[in-house]
Amino acid sequence: MKKIKFTLLLTFLFLAFIFTTISSYAETVFTDISNNFFRLHILANSNSTEDQALKLKVRDEILNYMNTLSYDGLTKQEAIELTKNNLAKFEEIAFNTIHLAGYNYPVNLEIGNFYFPTKEYGNISLPAGYYDALKIEIGEAKGNNWWCSLFPPLCFVDISSGVVDDSSEESLKENLNSEEFSIITEDSETIKLKFKLVEMFSK
DSSP states (O other): OOHHHHHHHHHHHHHHHHHHHHHHHHHHHHHHHTTOOOEEEEEEEEEEHHHHHHHHHHHHHHHHHHHHHHOOOOOOHHEEEEEEEEEEEEEHHHHHHHTTTTOOOOOOEEEEEEEEOOEETEEEEEEEEEEEEEEEETTTOOOOEEEEEETTTTTTTTTTTBBHHHHHHHHHHSSOOOOHHHHHHSSSSHHHHHHHHHHHHHO
């Protein structure tokens, strides 16, 4: 009986060790990934064809203006500060775009830490969890959303296809270690498992 109890205790301790190790790994990886992204998140009023088209018009005008600011070479905090300093201009652009399109939806802009489900952007996938972001809500903000990353600067690629080019991938490599970079860019079965573990324990 004592031997059985001892075996059960060892099994329990081993499983607890494995669980703690996996949990610590996943939390560390997700924290590093989320700490190295500042995202742009635009939510449409609804999922109607018209509201989704309007969302894309707002996106295009916002990104056109952001292109004049140049997020290249900035740190994450500098990218956040640049966004804060231009928040009123972003709101004006979104508001004017909405009204020129013939709608009277309100628009709300906010910089904060928000929950995101799993998102794919071309060959980049980010696990679900909380990220710093600029959120732009159009009207009731109940429609499908569009996102990209202001840091590292992935917004300024081909926005119609979402393909991340080589220079943008290099920017990611500079801000993430090799393990983290592989988790969000590779598609092997091992990486998929790690990705799921990161999502599971980050919550």
